[in-house]
Every structure is written in C-alpha cells, then in structure tokens.
Amino acid sequence: MVCRSKSQLLKSVVFLGVATLILYELVLWRRLSQVSIPTTSAFPWTNNGQPNPATEAEAEVGGPDAHPLHPILDLINEGHEKFARLQAAHSNTIEQAAGRYRERRGRHPPPGFDDWFKAALKKDAVIVEDFFDRIYHDINPFWALDQLELRRRAHSQPEVIRIRNGKVSLVSEDPDRGNQWMQIWAKLVKEIGHLPDLDMAINVMDETRVLVPWEKIDEYVRKERRTRDIFPASEAVSNYTRYADVDFQPEPYDPHWIGGEAHKYWDHVRATCPPDSESRNISSLPSLNSPVKDIHPTEPIDAYTYKGFIRNFTASQDACVQPHLRGLHGTFVESVSMSTTHELLPIFSGSKLPQNNEILIPGAVYLNNDKRYSGGKGIGGAWEGKMEGIMWRGVASGGRNKVDNWWHFQRHRWVQMMNGTTLQEIIAADEAAAPTFTLLPPSVYNVRARRNGFMGSWLATHADVGVVDLMCCPGEVDSRGKRVHTCSYSSPFLNVVKEKPMKEQYAYKYLPDIDGNSFSGRWRGFLRSTSCPLKATVYTEWHDDRLVPWVHFVPFDNTFMDIYAIMEFFLEGHDAQGKRIAEEGSRWASRVLRRDDMLLYTWRLLLEYARVVDPQRDRLAFVGDLVQETI
Structure with missing residues (x-):
C-alpha cells in the first residue's frame, strides 16, 4: 500500500471536487441546450407539446407541479x-x-x-x-x-x-x-x-x-x-x-333546376345559412385566380375546436361557420357538374x-363491396405489425381544377402539405413552393419537428401520401393523343405516384380520408380496418350519428392545419391511444355499419x-x- 502525505491527500480531494462540479455543469448545460422553449404558444400543455409521462398521472389528480394533459386526451375521454x-x-x-x-x-x-x-x-x-x-x-x-x-x-x-x-x-x-x-x-x-x-x-x-x-x-x-x-x-x-x-x-x-353556376355555388349555399352566421353575407370569391393566403385562417376556429383540435365534429363540417371554405374546397370552388x-x-x-x-x-358504393373502396375481404393485420405513419392515395378529384383555380382544391392542398420537401422549402421562406396552403406560425400548435427545424425529414419518415392522377380540366394528352395523368400547370408542384390498393394501405397505422367530388367511398373500409382512421369532410352521411369522434376515428380540420400536431401526438408517445381508436372503430363498425x-x-x-x-x-x-x- 502506498502512503500519501496530508497535503497530497488534500490536493486530491480538491481536484476531485472541482472535476465533479465541472462535469455536473457540463451535463446541465447539455440538457438545457437540448430544450427548446417557445416564447409564446397558443396551447402550451407542456414545453415540448407532449405530456410528461412522469407527471401525467399526477396531472389527473391535480398535483401542484403537474403539466396539463394534452387536449387530445381530454377529447378522447369526452368521447368515451x-x-x-x-x-x-x-x-x-x-x-x-x-x-x-x-x-x-x-x-x-x-x-x-x-x-x-x-x-x-x-x-x-x-x-x-x-x-x-x-x-x-x-x-x-x-x-x-x-x-x-x-x-x-x-x-x-x-x-x-x-x-x-x-x-x-x-x-x-x-x-x-x-x-x-x-x-x-x-x-x-x-x-x-x-x-x-x-x-x-x-x-x-x-x-x-x-x-x-x-x-x-x-x-x-x-x-x-x-x-x-x-x-x-x-x-x-x-x-x-x-x-x-x-x-x-x-x-x-x-x-x-339551376345549372351553369358551379363556380358560384357558394352563393347558393350561403342562402341556406342562418342570418346571423359568418358565411351568410359573404359572397363567393370574385376571382379564384387569387392567393390562398388571403382567405386562409390564421388560427383554429373557436366555434368547433378545443385548444386547437376538433371538439364538435358536426360544426367542423358546416360551411356556414367557415367562410374561408368558399376558396378551400372544390365543392364551393367549381364542382364537376351542377x-x-x-x-x-x-x-x-x-x-x-x-x-x-x-x-x-347509405351510399351505393358501400353496398357493392368493390375492393377498390372496401379493401376486399381482409381488414388488415395486427396493430403492432403496421408501419408507423400515415398512408393516402387518391386522384385529384374535388371538381374542375383548372390553370387558374387548381390551388384552391382540397386534395391538391393535402398532398402538398404532406410532402416533406415542400415543407422544407416553405419553412425556408420560399412561399412560391406551395400555392395551396399557408403554414401557420410554430407557436400555434407547438410541433417539435417544426420548432427544431426538421419538419421535412420528419414528414418524409412518417407520411406516404401521393396523388395518382392530377385530373386537369380539360384533360391533357401526350404526343400520341393518349390521355396522361399529369397537368402542365400543377405537375411542377405535385408528383404523380403509383396506385396502392386498399389492402396494402391497411399495412399503415393511420389512414386519413379526404373529400373528393363528394364523400369518400373508402370511409367505411377505413372504419372497418384494423388501422386508425382520420377524417376531414364537409359532407354528412347516413351513419354519422352512430360514430363518436376520438373513439371510432380521429377528426381533423378541413384546412388540415391541425394534422401535424395530430401526427405528433399519436406517433410520438401515444401509440396506445391510436391502437385503441383503431380497435374500437373496427369493432364498432362491425356492429353498426353492416349491410x-x-x-x-x-x-x-x-x-x-x-x-x-x-x-x-x-x-x-x-x-x-x-x-x-x-x-
């Protein structure tokens, strides 16, 4: 054993203390540097937009240091x-x-x-x-x-x-x-x-x-x-x-019968709204050759949301409380026929x-079991074996999209909003990259990927979304006179991808449903599947009173402004809630949406x-x- 003098021992103790203090400061600095605290947030349920698992139980009993629960958890509880x-x-x-x-x-x-x-x-x-x-x-x-x-x-x-x-x-x-x-x-x-x-x-x-x-x-x-x-x-x-x-x-x-006014259909619709509603005295847009940002909401609509997420699904379908829809949905922009x-x-x-x-x-498409809409006999595999993300395929239907109005259609907007490359260009201040939508400030929904600058890669990882036919009006043809699925005016912004059968779409955990020319014929198939269905629509159907939002499906806004926050909630920490909605929805559809x-x-x-x-x-x-x- 080697003996040391008192002075040597004292020096060693001091050195060890200083080293420990330096190491502690370095760890503390590292942790603080990784925390991004927004200066303002419309819905600050926690610093990172997610409930803290360590305090979630305490929040339920009102602990003094508890973070408030994520509003989606409140909505799920209300739904049940x-x-x-x-x-x-x-x-x-x-x-x-x-x-x-x-x-x-x-x-x-x-x-x-x-x-x-x-x-x-x-x-x-x-x-x-x-x-x-x-x-x-x-x-x-x-x-x-x-x-x-x-x-x-x-x-x-x-x-x-x-x-x-x-x-x-x-x-x-x-x-x-x-x-x-x-x-x-x-x-x-x-x-x-x-x-x-x-x-x-x-x-x-x-x-x-x-x-x-x-x-x-x-x-x-x-x-x-x-x-x-x-x-x-x-x-x-x-x-x-x-x-x-x-x-x-x-x-x-x-x-x-009134025809030939599809581009002014909004004026016929608003006459059916209550006299005191927001939309009643707002006319259709004088010109559709105008930027979407001029009418796009800058924050969630109080009439039907709770802390940014849909609480009243019926009201979220109602154009009478959403005058912006006159320029954000094909039904009101220019339908195929009138x-x-x-x-x-x-x-x-x-x-x-x-x-x-x-x-x-009940829609005829629900009654004929066409596998393009029902997915065939299977309804998907077990939740644990599905891919982490959302899947959507469809044509760019919704109405007559033309060179001077196409950016007002809902499916064009949906595909652009789900494209990681487009998002990165928008965040980099290239507004011309996405004429179909306006990106809200990061503080509104407090999405971590948006705040921390990796929104594009995050979307690319979790969203498999694409259009299979741009359906321009009039249709375009190639040099041989054969109709093509692309459009000269929208193809620079939207790529055409291959179709993916419904059966293959069921391999993903989350299946969003978007309006086309009217309701989507795939909705019943999504509800019956073992995936979690998401829905944005202005249309009502026979079965609406049988389904409870946040129990059987996830509702989202027709502007799609809340979709990133919804994705973050389910994909980052709340997989169990997504699984529960998928299972509840499938089980309930098998009981109340049968032929x-x-x-x-x-x-x-x-x-x-x-x-x-x-x-x-x-x-x-x-x-x-x-x-x-x-x-």
Whole structure:
C-alpha cells in the first residue's frame, strides 16, 4: 500500500471536487441546450407539446407541479363518456323502442315499426334511437307540404325506384348510369319487402342538389313541430294508403333546376345559412385566380375546436361557420357538374352538405363491396405489425381544377402539405413552393419537428401520401393523343405516384380520408380496418350519428392545419391511444355499419317517408304496444 502525505491527500480531494462540479455543469448545460422553449404558444400543455409521462398521472389528480394533459386526451375521454351514454340507451323490447321513439320524436312510430323492430332483433342490431336522428332531420320539413304534392314531385323525376303492391321497379333516364347506382339501391329495397307504395326519387350525381333558403326551411320546421301529436291509440290508422286508392294525377313537376353556376355555388349555399352566421353575407370569391393566403385562417376556429383540435365534429363540417371554405374546397370552388333547386324536393342521396335538403341513404358504393373502396375481404393485420405513419392515395378529384383555380382544391392542398420537401422549402421562406396552403406560425400548435427545424425529414419518415392522377380540366394528352395523368400547370408542384390498393394501405397505422367530388367511398373500409382512421369532410352521411369522434376515428380540420400536431401526438408517445381508436372503430363498425344495418336504416326511413306522403299521415301510427297495455 502506498502512503500519501496530508497535503497530497488534500490536493486530491480538491481536484476531485472541482472535476465533479465541472462535469455536473457540463451535463446541465447539455440538457438545457437540448430544450427548446417557445416564447409564446397558443396551447402550451407542456414545453415540448407532449405530456410528461412522469407527471401525467399526477396531472389527473391535480398535483401542484403537474403539466396539463394534452387536449387530445381530454377529447378522447369526452368521447368515451358520450359513447357510454349511447350504448346505455339500447332498446331490447318493442315497448322500450316505441316509448323512446315517442319521447324523442313527439309522435307515434309509423305503421310497420313492429315488423322493423323484430327484424332488427333478428339481425342482432344495436337499437339506439339516437342512431336514427338523421332520418328525422331529413324528413321533418316535408310535413309542412301537402302529401299529394309531395307524391307528384317525386313521381315525375327521371330516376325513381317505384314500389307498388310490394313490387319494386326502376325508372331511369340513363340506363347505363342507372345500372351503376340505381340497381344497387333497388336491390337493397327489394331485400326489405312489405313496404308501402311510394316513389323514391334518386340523385345519381356526385354533387348534391337541393338547397332551400334558411328562412323557408325554418318555416317548414316550425310547422312540422306544430303537427306533432301523440293522440289516443283508438284513433290510430294502421294501413298506408295505396296509390291506386287515391285520385292521383301525376302531372309533370319542374323543380326549376339551376345549372351553369358551379363556380358560384357558394352563393347558393350561403342562402341556406342562418342570418346571423359568418358565411351568410359573404359572397363567393370574385376571382379564384387569387392567393390562398388571403382567405386562409390564421388560427383554429373557436366555434368547433378545443385548444386547437376538433371538439364538435358536426360544426367542423358546416360551411356556414367557415367562410374561408368558399376558396378551400372544390365543392364551393367549381364542382364537376351542377343541377340545383331551391324548392323542397323529396329526393334521396348517398351524401350531402349539412345545408342540403336531400334525404340521406347509405351510399351505393358501400353496398357493392368493390375492393377498390372496401379493401376486399381482409381488414388488415395486427396493430403492432403496421408501419408507423400515415398512408393516402387518391386522384385529384374535388371538381374542375383548372390553370387558374387548381390551388384552391382540397386534395391538391393535402398532398402538398404532406410532402416533406415542400415543407422544407416553405419553412425556408420560399412561399412560391406551395400555392395551396399557408403554414401557420410554430407557436400555434407547438410541433417539435417544426420548432427544431426538421419538419421535412420528419414528414418524409412518417407520411406516404401521393396523388395518382392530377385530373386537369380539360384533360391533357401526350404526343400520341393518349390521355396522361399529369397537368402542365400543377405537375411542377405535385408528383404523380403509383396506385396502392386498399389492402396494402391497411399495412399503415393511420389512414386519413379526404373529400373528393363528394364523400369518400373508402370511409367505411377505413372504419372497418384494423388501422386508425382520420377524417376531414364537409359532407354528412347516413351513419354519422352512430360514430363518436376520438373513439371510432380521429377528426381533423378541413384546412388540415391541425394534422401535424395530430401526427405528433399519436406517433410520438401515444401509440396506445391510436391502437385503441383503431380497435374500437373496427369493432364498432362491425356492429353498426353492416349491410344489415344499412338495410334496417333504409327500411325505417322508407316507413317514415311513406307516412309523410300519405293522405292519412296525421293518424298513421303503430300503437300495438299501447293497446297491449290496456288489455
């Protein structure tokens, strides 16, 4: 053993202390240098935009040093509370179902309600009265019009599914188009059976048709409320009136279709908005050859968001609270076609804007199991085996994109926003690189990749997004006269990529869905898959009341301004939440979005429709459950 003097020992202790202090300072400096603290943040739930795992549990119990939870976690919790309430309202008996109907609708159910309920039980359907709210939203205004006038309006339309004495027939002005959609819907109606006489006029266009001004619809809705009556069971009539039993003169009816104004469609839509809404008094853009930045929002919309993320999905679809959509969505920029009426016409459609007055039925594309939209028999593999990121393929549909308006279309914007190279060019202050969108300041959503300057590489790693056909209008051809998928005016900004079948898309964890000319036919396929579906849309569909945002899918804004923050949340620390939404959505879709469910929805809808056009509608009712009580 070597002995040291006291002075040597003291020197060693001092040296060791100084060295330790220097090492501590170096470690502390290194950690601090890696932390980027923004000077301002609209939604500062934590310094790096993510809840601190060490304090997340403490935050739930309100610890003094806890970081607030990420707002998406709040929205997920709210969603599950709503979903639990929906499930608790399931009806198991005809007495429960009829009682809940009267409580919610202010009327007796229509005749045939008992047969419908028996079929629903036999098909093991989830019977919740709230699931059918859309039917009454669509049908109720028709109670304000004369029954025979409604029959006349429907009868004279060019595309009609006709039911007489239980037999279904088709009337089609265009047999080819009719075979595409009409045959599919007619087949569903035939499967129902035992329906009363009716004429079911069908919209076979992608675009929506009926836009009744707000004041007129408000008048109709008020009148309908005054007709509600739960009258004594002894006064009920149980049989619908056959068309042959009424002196019905099917004279031609002209809805006064308006065409040729697709580039001014916004002005027809805004007339349907409430007088005090933001969009009501804002006209369509005088010129579409203008920068998107002039109308793009600079922050999230308070009317439907919570700390930047969608809380009210219904309001997020509503153009009446989003005047910027007149220049950010193809429906309002210039649709492929236009045939619009301002009169209330009973016509059925697979989707519509919230402002439209068509009667919704399940989209025909959901009924034919085309693997291009459904993905085929498989719904994807296990979550753990999927790729970390989002996948999207599609054509640049949405309307007539032209040399002087293409940057206003939603799918063009989507593809540019998901391109890492484009993002880096924008961040480097090259605004000309992306004419389709405006990048919000980093402080708005506090996305780490954006703050720290590696947004481009981050997107390139996590987003596989591309368009397979730019669909310019008019279409362009090559030197041999063959149509090409590129466009001379948009190709410098958007590359065309190869198609990827739905089955292969299921290999990714996150599947965003974007509007095309109308609703996206892939939505049901995404919901049924084992991936987590994301949705931005201005369109409503038959099933909307059955799905709960943040439980069965992830909603995002139609500007797509929140998509980077949503990606960061799920891809960096919240994989379990993404998996849960994927599994909940798939399981629930297999329960409430089956073909059987679409049949049951259509069946109940047609019972209501047959009643509202019946001469005896004021006393047509199912009261069997009440009669049994008195025996």
